[in-house]
Amino acid sequence: xxxxxxxxxxxxxxxxxxxxxxxxxxxxxxxxxxxxxxxxxxxxxxxxxxxxxxxxxxxxxxxxxxxxxxxxxxxxxxxxxxxxxxxxxxxxxxxxxxxxxxxxxxxxxxxxxxxxxxxxxxxxxxxxxxxxxxxxxxxxxxxxxxxxxxxxxxxxxxxxxx
Amino acid sequence: xxxxxxxxxxxxxxxxxxxxxxxxxxxxxxxxxxxxxxxxxxxxxxxxxxxxxxxxxxxxxxxxxxxxxxxxxxxxxxxxxxxxxxxxxxxxxxxxxxxxxxxxxxxxxxxxxxxxxxxxxxxxxxxxxxxxxxxxxxxxxxxxxxxxxxxxxxxxxxxxxxxxxxxxxxxxxxxxxxxxxxxxxxxxxxxxxxxxxxxxxxxxxxxxxxxxxxxxxxxxxxxxxxxxxxxxxxxxxxxxxxxxxxxxxxxxxxxxxxxxxxxxxxxxxxxxxxxxxxxxxxxxxxxxxxxxxxxxxxxxxxxxxxxxxxxxxxxxxxxxxxxxxxxxxxxxxxxxxxxxxxxxxxxxxxxxxxxxxxxxxxxxxxxxxxxxxxxxxxxxxxxxxxxxxxxxxxxxx
Numbered sequence: 024x025x026x027x028x029x030x031x032x033x034x035x036x037x038x039x040x041x042x043x044x045x046x047x048x049x050x051x052x053x054x055x056x057x058x059x060x061x062x063x064x065x066x067x068x069x070x071x072x073x074x075x076x077x078x079x080x081x082x083x084x085x086x087x088x089x090x091x092x093x094x095x096x097x098x099x100x101x102x103x104x105x106x107x108x109x110x111x112x113x114x115x116x117x118x119x120x121x122x123x124x125x126x127x128x129x130x131x132x133x134x135x136x137x138x139x140x141x142x143x144x145x146x147x148x149x150x151x152x153x154x155x156x157x158x159x160x161x162x163x164x165x166x167x168x169x170x171x172x173x174x175x176x177x178x179x180x181x182x183x184x185x
Numbered sequence: 186x187x188x189x190x191x192x193x194x195x196x197x198x199x200x201x202x203x204x205x206x207x208x209x210x211x212x213x214x215x216x217x218x219x220x221x222x223x224x225x226x227x228x229x230x231x232x233x234x235x236x237x238x239x240x241x242x243x244x245x246x247x248x249x250x251x252x253x254x255x256x257x258x259x260x261x262x263x264x265x266x267x268x269x270x271x272x273x274x275x276x277x278x279x280x281x282x283x284x285x286x287x288x289x290x291x292x293x294x295x296x297x298x299x300x301x302x303x304x305x306x307x308x309x310x311x312x313x314x315x316x317x318x319x320x321x322x323x324x325x326x327x328x329x330x331x332x333x334x335x336x337x338x339x340x341x342x343x344x345x346x347x348x349x350x351x352x353x354x355x356x357x358x359x360x361x362x363x364x365x366x367x368x369x370x371x372x373x374x375x376x377x378x379x380x381x382x383x384x385x386x387x388x389x390x391x392x393x394x395x396x397x398x399x400x401x402x403x404x405x406x407x408x409x410x411x412x413x414x415x416x417x418x419x420x421x422x423x424x425x426x427x428x429x430x431x432x433x434x435x436x437x438x439x440x441x442x443x444x445x446x447x448x449x450x451x452x453x454x455x456x457x458x459x460x461x462x463x464x465x466x467x468x469x470x471x472x473x474x475x476x477x478x479x480x481x482x483x484x485x486x487x488x489x490x491x492x493x494x495x496x497x498x499x500x501x502x503x504x505x506x507x508x509x510x511x512x513x514x515x516x517x518x519x520x521x522x523x524x525x526x527x528x529x530x531x532x533x534x535x536x537x538x539x540x541x542x543x544x545x546x547x548x549x550x551x552x553x554x555x556x557x558x559x560x561x562x563x564x565x566x567x568x569x570x571x572x573x574x575x576x577x578x579x580x581x582x
Contacts, residue, residue, distance in 0.1 A: 058315065091415050094321070110415075111321075115434070116300035117293065117417035131419035132297070133435065133574045146517070147435060171320065 072169035087121045093168040104182035109153035109171040140177040157183040189390045190240040197233040207331035212287040213411045231401030262458040264352040281334035292412035293421040304439040432566035438518030476546045483553040491561040
């Protein structure tokens with residue numbers, strides 16, 4: 024009697040474990056879909072996330088223009104190239120204001136400073152300011168603000184030229 | 186005491202969720218409404234604020250007492266671990282509640298703390314994204330924090346609290362002091378629960394309630410300008426219980442300040458309960474007469490040493506790091522960390538050599554060394570850091 028029961032019992036136990044595992048997987052899947060859905064919705068602020076900054080001539084060489092809504096600064100380097108710098112300090116995320124007199128971004132929180140290309144001038148920050156991709160179409164500067172790009176330091180290929 | 190504070194927080198929190206609206210547009214307004222147009226609204230919010238701060242302080246003090254009376258190992262190990270879990274939840278609760286007013290203080294404090302997470306290798310950035318629900322702090326962050334603060338953390342705390350209290354009984358009550366001459370416990374080992382303990386608890390509960398209400402009336406809860414993501418205040422500081430960590434960030438490469446050092450600390454504080462220490466010493470403050478002396482030595486050493494370290498790092502070493510020219514990870518991270526580790530090892534060995542400390546006493550002295558160091562970092566970060574996080578006197582800030 025007991026011997027006949029054994030395979031059946033272990034079969035039932037295995038089936039229970041299998042279904043419990045499936046149920047747990049489903050629950051986990053549902054839970055992650057809750058977090059995932061919200062995140063992809065957020066990565067697209069107002070439409071496609073591309074902001075039109077304006078015609079190339081409007082930005083003087085060696086100037087920095089703030090775009091509050093897009094969370095970036097448009098810097099025009101001395102050679103006429105463009106960089107869109109994320110305004111968030113790479114140290115601990117404070118918003119860095121551009122100081123035109125000293126020609127540097129100076130973070131008010133912990134004293135990090137960055138030059139016009141976003142490179143670190145003084146610690147505690149260790150990475151250069153993040154970038155947004157810049158495109159120039161028909162003389163109009165456009166910045167894709169969907170996702171900032173991390174970088175260690177400035178390299179010339181990051182610059183978009185007209 | 187913690188239980189009373191928890192109940193105060195539960196009661197005031199329950200009242201506030203009927204008024205508060207968790208969205209960036211409405212949160213600040215709803216708090217203004219609570220303060221200005223709701224009867225006793227200011228009092229309830231103040232009591233919640235002071236209750237929360239007191240709870241963190243009381244929980245830390247409780248942890249210190251449990252450690253320094255040697256009640257964290259052997260059969261009490263599981264309760265030490267449950268307690269650490271609760272400590273984490275209390276911090277998380279304070280941290281998630283910090284964002285909810287959506288003013289300048291809370292917005293930038295949470296920005297700083299979540300950015301710290303991003304420095305954790307490999308998983309840091311996805312963890313940071315998960316917590317703030319995107320790249321910037323916004324509506325999703327608020328919803329996350331609101332859910333954690335009002336439902337998840339309190340529920341977990343209630344479960345752990347019940348377990349915690351039950352384990353105290355299982356371990357045969359709290360540790361009882363004994364005389365230093367290794368004799369039997371002072372007085373009777375057991376007294377009746379009612380009235381001996383209940384009476385004391387009642388009196389203490391009334392005092393705690395009174396302190397919280399008086400603090401709420403006198404000082405209220407702070408509310409700054411509404412959050413402005415385009416303008417960081419100067420200086421921007423984390424909540425006071427994380428200021429020590431922020432101070433660490435000024436002296437170490439981020440990888441060490443928010444990952445290596447905290448991870449080692451967690452390992453140490455969990456692992457210490459697995460050491461085979463002498464349980465017969467438990468019950469007295471600092472275990473033995475020598476234990477007291479060594480703890481004092483450790484405390485004085487760390488106060489002097491950390492103050493000097495901060496001053497030297499600020500005034501002599503400067504932003505270039507300890508070895509200018511080398512990679513920041515080495516000059517700001519590996520190098521000072523190694524120097525510190527050697528210092529701690531020297532301290533431990535000299536305890537053994539010159540004071541002939543027992544294992545329990547040496548472990549305790551090291552614990553005091555680290556606890557006081559963290560306290561000094563917190564004090565410096567909170568009271569001696571002004572604009573641009575420069576060192577200054579408290580009255581100059």
